[in-house]
Amino acid sequence: MGKLILVRHGKSFWNIKNIFTGWTDIDLAPKGVEEARIAGEIIRSQNITIDICFSSYLKRAIRTASIILDYANLMHIDFLKSWKLNERNYGAWQGRNKDEVKEDVGEDLFWAIRRGYSTPPPSLSTDDERHPKFDYRHHNLSKGDLPVGESLEQTKQRAVQYFFEAIVPELVKGKTVLVSAHGNSIRALMGHIENIVPKEYPKVEVHTGVLNVYEFDNAMKLKDKYSLTQESLVAI
Numbered sequence: 001m002g003k004l005i006l007v008r009h010g011k012s013f014w015n016i017k018n019i020f021t022g023w024t025d026i027d028l029a030p031k032g033v034e035e036a037r038i039a040g041e042i043i044r045s046q047n048i049t050i051d052i053c054f055s056s057y058l059k060r061a062i063r064t065a066s067i068i069l070d071y072a073n074l075m076h077i078d079f080l081k082s083w084k085l086n087e088r089n090y091g092a093w094q095g096r097n098k099d100e101v102k103e104d105v106g107e108d109l110f111w112a113i114r115r116g117y118s119t120p121p122p123s124l125s126t127d128d129e130r131h132p133k134f135d136y137r138h139h140n141l142s143k144g145d146l147p148v149g150e151s152l153e154q155t156k157q158r159a160v161q162y163f164f165e166a167i168v169p170e171l172v173k174g175k176t177v178l179v180s181a182h183g184n185s186i187r188a189l190m191g192h193i194e195n196i197v198p199k200e201y202p203k204v205e206v207h208t209g210v211l212n213v214y215e216f217d218n219a220m221k222l223k224d225k226y227s228l229t230q231e232s233l234v235a236i
């Protein structure tokens with residue numbers, strides 16, 4: 001089996017402003033560009049050859065992957081994108097300051113939605129300009145597939161579906177795969193790969209720009225997981 005590298009995009013402008021982002025297409029802040037550059041340099045200096053790259057439809061993940069591939073001298077490789085790797089759709093919380101939402105709804109509900117498993121945020125109404133049906137990039141999705149406020153569980157369903165339909169076949173061919181995605185779509189994938197039970201999800205935090213490596217045996221059972229850091233770079 002090939003190696004799987006999961007990376008959460010570098011910090012975006014809204015990560016820095018503490019605003020719920022979800023499917024809003026916010027770009028990387030300079031700090032996020034820097035995180036991606038460092039990740040790319042780690043890949044290059046450790047002579048890791050990525051064979052294929054996947055990202056969401058959102059520019060913070062696409063740009064992170066592009067910067068990584070650029071600094072790793074791997075810009076020529078195949079690069080596929082899917083909405084199924086998008087950040088969780090944060091519904092009506094998108095665009096709102098996280099502390100203000102906490103104040104409004106109270107700590108318990110806030111954390112149940114933000115870090116729990118099955119509780120979705122309040123949905124977007126059909127006439128809300130943030131509804132994904134108004135975004136051309138999602139025009140070929142059937143109406144029923146368009147999320148308007150997803151729990152982690154719902155995010156996991158589509159991310160894991162994509163994992164099996166597109167990513168696992170590459171791992172089976174022995175390819176090294178880079179997936180550049182988001183806090184919650186990666187949490188969902190990690191949860192699936194690591195067999196995390198719903199009540200343990202709140203403990204899983206995914207940090208921006210960190211290269212999380214997964215190795216599997218021939219039956220796709222998890223063999224090893226580690227992250228590539230600048231320290232390991234220095235140690236080498």
Ligand SMILES: O=C(O)[C@@H](CO)OP(=O)(O)O
Nearest residue numbers: 019020021022087114183
């Ligand atoms: O705003 C978002 O879309 C996500 C990721 O930044 O937030 P959270 O960490 O609260 O899930």
